Amino acid sequence: MDPDPFDSSQAQPAQAQPSTFAERFARLVEYIGGHSDPPDPGKVLAMQMVLHIPKAEQPDRTDLLNAAASAVALLCLDERSGGDGPWAGPMDAWCDARIRKIARRARGAHWEAAQDVPGVTATCGTAMARAIVPGPVGETDKRIARLQIGGTEISGDTAGSPTTDGPVLWVNPTLEMTVGKLAAQVGHASMLAVKLMDQKSAEQWFSAGCPVSVRDASAGNWDRLLAADAVGTAVAVRDAGFTEIAPGSVTVIAETSRGEGPTPD
Template sequence: MSAEPTETHDVPWAMQLVVYRDRGRLAREVDVAEAAARAVVMLLGDERSAPGGPWHEAVRTWRDVQIRKLVRRADGKRWEDVQALPGVTVAQKAPTTAADEHGTAAVRAFVPAPVQPLPKQLHKLQVSGTQFPAVGASATQNAVVTVEVAPGLGISSGKLAAQCGHAAQLAWEAMPETVRERWRVDDYRVRVEFPSREEWGGVQRPVTVTDAGLTELDGPTDTTRAWWVEPA
């Protein structure tokens, strides 16, 4: 299942994601990736995105065209400023063992829109070079959905967040309604894992994201995949 169908609009559409960056206590990369995945699905599952809701047409257009996601970073007043734009914010604390050194991961997902023109609060934010410490494994336990990252990608934390958001979205769209409801009740928690090459090649998953290779990657590349726990 690919995340990037052929684009047909003159101006591309995207879901913008903004990651909070506390320069003094950077969040862990894995926590940022999980928060981003949760924010994407939380926006999709929001009642405002449902038929009749104020976000529905924008979400529908974006899903029909290309589920592109762009990750930006903000701190201080710029982070506060973007909270006024339509979207949802997810905050995820670092595990207790890392809390002294690493801060809370926070990501806001915005209602999809054309990439030009952007609101000034988003336009001024940096896209490239978003990097967080790649230390430690996920602390999320018993999540309904697990996102696995292909080994050896060498991508930035921002790109990783976008790819995990793609995988979570495709899982949300593909899973049975009973699983989706269970995930909603669990606040769309996601566990992000980094399997070895042997583990990645040794099993199939219901959802795989193939990135088109427009940024950071050289050509179409399988980047992430997702699976979920079926009800007992």
């Protein structure tokens, strides 16, 4: 007997609809986050970040930070991170919690293995970094959990003028942070920078690979940036203080234009 086409019990399940950029853009613009951590430390949500740091030939420090920031933004805006996409649930849960990132270093076979863990890799100049789809820290994929959190130090600074038309992520000149810590901070800043864009600008930025310029702010420029954050023309990252620095410290300020550039001290 042929099936009754009007029998709802035989209806096929609806196909998953791809997310729209507008949906993913709105999530970043509107998210509040900051919900309390679960009682079980292993259930705390975090985005793992993998920095490619070969032993023989280390990448340029600025390139590495740029790549880390771009990777986070690319992951957040990826079509798989919204709608019925496979990463939508973990991304929604993470954005609703305290935004935590953990930076690790990898080289050789360990770096190659990390490419098979769900996430997005960004390249900038001599450097590569991968942002991994967030999840409970107690359930981190073994290919990522085995990577060292320390040992991310690379000499150099992030001085000079911005080199892209994307957001500039200005680093607080009064704080000392390891490269791993700073990678997490600029990753957060690249997410917040979307709040300063309209949807069309954000989509163009995403299509271009979410380029950024991480730069050290001078003392004079930092004062300007704090004032800009206060009036909403820039946006600041305030650290929760779990590692390295005091709670509430402003670590990075993002702005979507080059502004006035570093001001002489």
